[in-house]
Every structure is written in structure tokens, then in C-alpha cells.
Amino acid sequence: MAAQEVSNKQVILKDYVVGSPKESDMEFTTSKIALKVPEDCDGILVKNLYLSCDPFMRGRMTKPERASYVEAFTPGKPITGYGVSKVLDSQHPNFKAGDLVWGMTGWEEYSLITSAQSFFKIEDTDVPLSYYTGILGMPGMTAYTGFYEIGSPKRGECVYVSAASGAVGQLVGQLAKLAGCYVVGSAGSKEKVELLKSKFGFDEAFNYKEEEDLEAALRRYFPDGIDIYFENVGGKMLDAVLMNMKDHGRIPTCGMISQYNLQQHDGVHNLFNVVSKRIRMQGFIVFDHYHLYPKYLELILPQIKEGKVSYVEDVAEGLENAPSALIGIFAGRNVGKQLVVVARE
Ligand SMILES: NC(=O)c1ccc[n+]([C@@H]2O[C@H](COP(=O)([O-])OP(=O)(O)OC[C@H]3O[C@@H](n4cnc5c(N)ncnc54)[C@H](OP(=O)(O)O)[C@@H]3O)[C@@H](O)[C@H]2O)c1
Secondary structure (H helix, E strand, O other), X not given: OOOOEEEEEEEEEOOOOOOOOOHHHEEEEEEEEEOOOOOOOOOEEEEEEEEEOOOHHHHOOOOOOOOOOOOOOOOOOEOEEEEEEEEEEEOOXXXXXXXXXXXXXXXXXXXXXXXXXXXXXXXXXXXXXXXXHOOOOHHHHHHHHHHHHHOOOOOOOEEEEOOOOOOOHHHHHHHHHHOOOEEEEEEOOHHHHHHHHHOOOOOEEEEHHHOOOHHHHHHHHOOOOEEEEEEOOOHHHHHHHHHHEEEEEEEEEOOOHHHOOOOOOOOOOOOHHHHHOOOEEEEOOHHHHHHHHHHHHHHHHHXXXXXXXXXXXXXXXXXXXXXXXXXXXXXXXXXXXXXXXXOOO
């Protein structure tokens, strides 16, 4: 019997992007898709439910001129990114129709995933399913591995988090509190600063856009210096932090979002502090740490269920709003984890 064919709305990248991405860099198209995995493929056919808007997607919009840790998008093809999906058909031994999964899918209603081995099966559905785009997905694992594996926190240490209200930052702050640290976060609006203190339990928070002298602002919150800086933004903030680090401090270097839309990246002027203060500044990519996912779930699921860790999401409704949601994260429009609802099962 012929497989059922349905229409499939897709978000296409029109061309490589220079500078800040715009909604007009993307367009919609509708194609047809058979809801069955072809005989010669060991993949899965999924219905996409939630799509995740992540900063690393900006790098994938740039014309690739040198090797990167992640492949560039192909102009004229649907954008891809993390999402939560329902398996409709499978020829992969790890998945069956009806399973809920998260992994790298297409920005479209239905996707044929030809290499399903990197997908995670969702076992616990006692929590909001959309959390698998955030706290229970890639950003959660990023916060966990960056803070614990690279940051090596000790009780009583002083932790600073930039982009602190975002998908990763809000969790780093809460993990720091659970680890018995003093934690300060910065974010780009009054509303976000309030959220850091009232909802996520940061000891202090400030709006970096209102500070003329970032170095002085950090001195105010950390008179004795910073032990761990969870680096999300780079640029001027990194320079100010380097001047405020303690000896033997650690900088888990997670991202540098202030640089992603620049053609010429800012220089870093205060790097000698890394030498003089014996700072360990280490970059990491979450993909290398996915073997720790079961251990992370063991830690975080009870915390969520007992209400000890909270997670704020910014939800855009419908695939038609996905381009605007994605570009919004580079202007700080998102409050919390930005995601897009394509369908609710
Ligand atoms: N290494 C890894 O494996 C890995 C994995 C995931 C994420 N990351 C990185 O982690 C960082 C945070 O990601 P996320 O998913 O949590 O994003 P997010 O915080 O949910 O969204 C991005 C936020 O960054 C801030 N921002 C945007 N432009 C900025 C600028 N020019 N200067 C300062 N802040 C700016 C905005 O908040 P404000 O209103 O506060 O400005 C915006 O809301 C990013 O650098 C990302 O690339 C790395």
C-alpha cells in the first residue's frame, strides 16, 4: 500500500547571512512528505512538536570558510535545530512509532531523520514536554557540564553568570545555589533582573546595559573577586571579568553571543590576567558530554518535580512565528528559553 502523503510546511534559509539575522533571511515553503521511512533507510519519520531557538544556529547561517564544530545550513534547504518530536514510523532498532524523542530535526512539520542514532528517547513525561528543548535537553546539559565539569565549584565560592536569564544561564545560577555558592547574574532588562532574583534565587543581579563601567559594577558585587565566571557573552564583559577574577579562578567558556553577528570580533585586552592569576579558561562543546545525560537526569528530574529548580520558557506559537523567535534571541527579546510550538501532539 502506498504511504500516506501530507503537506509539509518548512522554514528555509534563503542565503548565507552577514551581520544580524533578519526575518527576511528565511522564507516558508510547503512540500509533500510520505509518512513512512523508505525501505532502504534505517531512520525515523517524525512529527515535530517543539523547536528550540539556539544561539549556535547563527553560526550555521554564515558561509563556511573554515572547518567548524557544526555544519553550516544549506541555503534553499530547511533550517535544522534541536526539537522534540513524535515518531510516526521507524526502521531504527532504538525507536518505534509513538515514541517521543529529542534531537536535531528540521524546521518543518514532519522530518525524515536518516541518522537517528544521535536522538534521545524521552522516558519521563511527568514534566512539560517542551522542557526537552531546554532544561532537559541541550541547554540543560550545557549548564550542567559547564558548571560542574569545567567550573569545578566548591561550597562558598563566588560565581558570576552572564546572559543569566537565558536557556543556559537561569539553570547555571540555580545549580550554583544548590552547590552552596554565592551567585550574581547579569541580563539586559529590568524584568530579567527581577526574574533572576525573585524566581531563580540569584543573590544579586544587574542590568549590564545600564552600567557605564562594567569593571566597577563587578567590583561592587564581588569585592573579593570571582571564583567562577560562566562565560556566555564575550567581548567587553569578558575584559571586565578578567580584571575581577580571583587567583586560581575558572572560566567555563560556553559562548560569546555578543560576537556572533560581528564580521570582525572584538579583541580581548586583559588576557594577561589568565597568566598572573593562574586562571583556567576552558571552552567546551556540549556534544562531547552527552554520555553524562543519564547522570544529569538523575540529578535534575527530582529537583524539578520537587519544585527546587524552576525553568522559564518564552513560547512562540506556530511555525510561522519561528523566524521572528529565532532572530529575537540576538536582540535579547526572549525572556527565558525561547522555543516554538509547531504542534501539541
Ligand atoms: N558550548 C556549548 O556547547 C553551548 C551550548 C549551548 C549554548 N551555548 C552558548 O551559551 C550562551 C547562552 O545561550 P542560551 O541558549 O542560554 O541563549 P539565551 O540566553 O536563551 O538567549 C540569548 C541571550 O543572550 C543575550 N544577548 C544577546 N545578544 C547579546 C549581546 N550582544 N551582548 C550580551 N548579551 C547578549 C540576550 O539576553 P540579555 O537580555 O541578557 O542581553 C539573549 O536573550 C550563548 O553564548 C550560546 O552560544 C554554548
